[in-house]
Amino acid sequence: MFYTSSYSSPLGEITLASKQNQLIGLWIEGQKYFGELAIADLKYNAHLSVFDLTKKWLDNYFSGKNQTISQLPLAPAGTPFRQKVWDILCKIPYGEVITYGDIAKQIALQNNQAKMSSQAVGGAVGHNPISIIIPCHRVIGANGNLTGYAGGIDKKIKLLEIEGIDTSQFFIPTKGTAL
Template identity: 50%
Template sequence: MLMGSDGVSLTELCLEDWWWAKTNASECTAGDTNLPVFQQTRQWLAAYFAGGCPSIDSAPPLAPHGTPFQKEVWQLVAEIPYGQTVTYGELAAELAERRGGGRMAAQAVGGAVKHNPITIIVPCHRVVGAGRSFGGYGGRLDVKAELLEHEHVDLSRFDLGPMQQ
């Protein structure tokens, strides 16, 4: 995994082969790889992959780069509980409600989710399509499936089709 920081907060966390990942890991982790934020990130990830349910409250300070709209969506995504999924449409409806009503397009929310620069901690893998649709994932769909299986989500309700390996 690649981590990026502004020296205090985590700005990026992704798998090396993700479509938007920095091409050079040293650019992503520019500076001291022993920064407290990187140590805290490694501890959070170790707890997660050991089967724990670390919360966003125990995460390192986060400072993802994005538009105000993207940051608003990512905040909603960060609130999705461990082991649960929500649809793009449900996120759009919640965002519209928090903004005081009106409508919000699920496609706009999907675009913001797709550009989430801090994976796993901001759990975009928990966002799925409507019905039996699995939705996309900035990494690979097989990784999304593995993360959801790790969280004991029943994937039998989704039409997974052939996934990239």
Template identity: 50%
Template sequence: MLLQTTYQSPLGPVILLARADQLVGLWFVGQKYQGSQYDLDQITSGENQILQQTKNWLTAYFAGDNPQIAQLQLAPEVTPFRQQVLTVLAQIPQGQVLTYGEIAKKMSAVSQHPVSPRAVGGAVGHNPISIIIPCHRVVGSDGSLTGYAGGLDRKVALLAHEGFDQKVLAHGRIK
């Protein structure tokens, strides 16, 4: 059974979605692809252990801590390719970024098949567990702050929160 709740983040309300003891979704209210394949209007609001753990994780993150992803049981319901992309995203340390091309190269090295940065971009854009699986840490090949389903303003705020220079971010790219 799915349960949802809302967390009031400094960047606006966030919808959390869980199945039993696994987090399956985390979206800013109103973001692109909100709810993904789920009909959130049909899902009961409530609390359970994973939803409370996720709220605690988010509180620690927004307080300036660096909580570990491993603290949470994440279960994004995505295709195998998208799961591979999310696995790479989950390994990007706080305060660092990767480009879509770098992610594609990492995946190509593992699979021994070419992976398109464009395909990576599609998977990153559809990340169903934002913030925790840090899709905001992905930039264009020239360091440009490309799109973010939660809004470019939130991407900038998340990167600034993680220590990126706001003057650099104001120019729309990371050097």
């Protein structure tokens, strides 16, 4: 059985989704790829323990406290490649950023390959079903480019600022496919 709940955040309304007592989705209002699950299969239940834990985690996060991901029972569904990328995202320290290219190098190393496409990594990052908690907002483009956040660049900037990152060192591209 799949369940849903909602959470009011400084970024807008957030939709949470669970399967039994595991978090499978967290989407910011207006986010691309919102709920790739069949929404009709979700039943509203605001008080499941997984939602209570997640809402407490979000309360602490939005008040500027560094939260550990291991506190939550996460179960994002995705291909093995996406799972590898999301595992790397979970290891990016609070208040730090990494580039798509850096993740591509890590995946290539894991797979004993000479190289990996940064664009493929970007696709996996963009389809992260548990945004904020699996910190895809901590991934930036080369040279400080703030491209590619499914929730919107303005929300990415806000999340980085919550974590104490000086966003003035980054820039928003004026052209590109990942805006």
